[in-house]
Amino acid sequence: MSDVVLRMRNAEREAGDGRREAGDPAADADGPGRAPARSDAHDVLLTELCSVLFASLPRADQRRKGVEYLRGLLGAEGRKSIRNIARLIGGQATEQNLHHFISSSTWDWDPVRAALAQYVTAVAPPRAWVVRQTVIPKAGEHSVGVDRRFISSLGQVLNAQQAIGVWSASDEVSMPVNWRLHLSQAWLDDVPRRSQASIPASVNTRSLGDCAVAAVLELTSAWGLPARPVVADVRETDGMKVVRRLRTGGVPFMVRVNSTLPLVPVDGGPAGPGAEAVPAHRIIGAHQGRCRPVAWTDHGTGGGRRTDLVAAVRVADPAGSARLPGAGGRPRGAGGELLLLGAGAPGRRWPQELWLATAPDLPPATLFRLSRLTGRVERDFEGIADRTGIRDYTGRSFNGWHRHVTLASAAHAVAALANTGDRPLRRAC
Known part of the structure; x- marks a missing residue:
C-alpha cells in the first residue's frame, strides 16, 4: 500500500475519532470517520501531489495559485469556471489573477502534466493506458478548436471541441494523464484566430488517430512511464494506420x-x-x-x-x-x-x-x-472528471486549455484516490 494512501486513511480515522469525541453525530454517517473526513483525505493528497506537481514552476506565487486553482476545482459549486473558483477562494482580484495564471501566464504545463502522470503511475500502477475521446459542446465559435462536427458516437452534429485523453486505468481506479486537443485545418489556416488563441507554430493538422498515438507515445518516450497495453476504440479513424504506428513505436495494444x-x-x-x-x-x-x-x-x-x-x-x-x-x-x-x-x-x-x-x-x-x-474510465469520467471541471474551460487560449485540463486531471486524481476507501493501492517499485 502506498505511503500517501496510508497517511490519507490515518487522517480519515483521526478526523473521525476527533469528531466522535466532540459529540459530532455526523462522524458515523457512513462508518467511523468516513463521510465528514473527505476534505481531510483531500488535504493529505493535495499536500503530497502539489509538492510534486508544481516543482517545475519557478515562482512561489505560481505554485500558490496552482494550489488555489486545484482547491477551487475540488470545492467550487457548479461549473468550475474561473469566476466560480475565485468566488470560493477570494473574489474579483483573485479572479483576475487566476485568469492570468491559466490563460496567459508563461508557466509550462507539459512538465506539470508529466509530474502528474509519474505520480499517478507510482501511487496506483495501471493495467493499461485507455484512450478516450472527449466531446466538449460549446455555444459560441471562439473557444480554441471549436467546430461544427458530426459526432458519430452520438449520431448528431454539434458545435464542440474534440479532445483525446489518455487514462491510467486499473480495476480499482482510472485517472487522465495526458491530452491532445484536435484542431481542424480550418482552425490552423485561419491566421487571426490562430494568433488570438496563441496556437504554437509547431502544432499542425492531425487526425484523431494521430492525436491518440502522439499522446500515448509521449508517456513512454518522453516521460519514461512503464509500457502498458493501450486500449482504444479506433472505429472513427483510420484504424489500421493507428495499429501500424503503435507497432512501430513498440507499444502493445488492444483496439476496437x-x-x-x-x-x-x-x-x-x-x-x-x-x-x-x-x-x-x-x-x-x-x-x-x-x-x-x-x-x-x-x-x-x-x-x-x-x-x-x-x-x-x-x-x-x-x-x-x-x-x-x-x-x-x-x-x-x-x-x-x-x-x-x-x-x-x-x-x-x-x-x-x-x-x-x-x-x-x-x-x-x-x-x-x-x-x-473502458467501462472503468467511463464511470470515472462521469462520476469524477466532469465534476472536477474537465470540460469547463471557457477561454480562447490554446495553452490556457491545456493548463486547465492538466489541473482538472490533477483534481480528478485527488478525488479518485480519496474515493478508493479501503481498496488496496500499491506504489510501484
Missing part, C-alpha cells in the same frame, strides 16, 4: 475495430489460410465455433459480474503480409501476428464487438478483460 477492416487470416478463414485480405467480421465468423464463455467484472455504471462469448483467431496486416517459403503459404505480418477477437453477450447477435490485439500468446480471456477497462 470496424467489422469491415481488411485483415489476412493466419489460422484459416473464409478462403483458407494465406488468403487475400478479407473483412474482419468474415474472418471471425468462420471461427464462431471457437466461442468460449468469459466471466468479467463490469467496472462501468452497470456493475456486477457478466459473461460474454469470446473467440479469437490469428491474423496479419495486409500491408505487411508475405508468403513464407516452405511454411504452407502462411502469411507473415509485418512485426508479427495479431489476434482478432470477437465478443458478444449470449443470446444476441454475435459478434457485437471486434478487437485487434498484439501479444497473441496471451489467453483471449485475459485480453478481453483488459478491454473492459
Whole structure:
C-alpha cells in the first residue's frame, strides 16, 4: 500500500475519532470517520501531489495559485469556471489573477502534466493506458478548436471541441494523464484566430488517430512511464494506420475495430489460410465455433459480474503480409501476428464487438478483460472528471486549455484516490 494512501486513511480515522469525541453525530454517517473526513483525505493528497506537481514552476506565487486553482476545482459549486473558483477562494482580484495564471501566464504545463502522470503511475500502477475521446459542446465559435462536427458516437452534429485523453486505468481506479486537443485545418489556416488563441507554430493538422498515438507515445518516450497495453476504440479513424504506428513505436495494444477492416487470416478463414485480405467480421465468423464463455467484472455504471462469448483467431496486416517459403503459404505480418477477437453477450447477435490485439500468446480471456477497462474510465469520467471541471474551460487560449485540463486531471486524481476507501493501492517499485 502506498505511503500517501496510508497517511490519507490515518487522517480519515483521526478526523473521525476527533469528531466522535466532540459529540459530532455526523462522524458515523457512513462508518467511523468516513463521510465528514473527505476534505481531510483531500488535504493529505493535495499536500503530497502539489509538492510534486508544481516543482517545475519557478515562482512561489505560481505554485500558490496552482494550489488555489486545484482547491477551487475540488470545492467550487457548479461549473468550475474561473469566476466560480475565485468566488470560493477570494473574489474579483483573485479572479483576475487566476485568469492570468491559466490563460496567459508563461508557466509550462507539459512538465506539470508529466509530474502528474509519474505520480499517478507510482501511487496506483495501471493495467493499461485507455484512450478516450472527449466531446466538449460549446455555444459560441471562439473557444480554441471549436467546430461544427458530426459526432458519430452520438449520431448528431454539434458545435464542440474534440479532445483525446489518455487514462491510467486499473480495476480499482482510472485517472487522465495526458491530452491532445484536435484542431481542424480550418482552425490552423485561419491566421487571426490562430494568433488570438496563441496556437504554437509547431502544432499542425492531425487526425484523431494521430492525436491518440502522439499522446500515448509521449508517456513512454518522453516521460519514461512503464509500457502498458493501450486500449482504444479506433472505429472513427483510420484504424489500421493507428495499429501500424503503435507497432512501430513498440507499444502493445488492444483496439476496437470496424467489422469491415481488411485483415489476412493466419489460422484459416473464409478462403483458407494465406488468403487475400478479407473483412474482419468474415474472418471471425468462420471461427464462431471457437466461442468460449468469459466471466468479467463490469467496472462501468452497470456493475456486477457478466459473461460474454469470446473467440479469437490469428491474423496479419495486409500491408505487411508475405508468403513464407516452405511454411504452407502462411502469411507473415509485418512485426508479427495479431489476434482478432470477437465478443458478444449470449443470446444476441454475435459478434457485437471486434478487437485487434498484439501479444497473441496471451489467453483471449485475459485480453478481453483488459478491454473492459473502458467501462472503468467511463464511470470515472462521469462520476469524477466532469465534476472536477474537465470540460469547463471557457477561454480562447490554446495553452490556457491545456493548463486547465492538466489541473482538472490533477483534481480528478485527488478525488479518485480519496474515493478508493479501503481498496488496496500499491506504489510501484
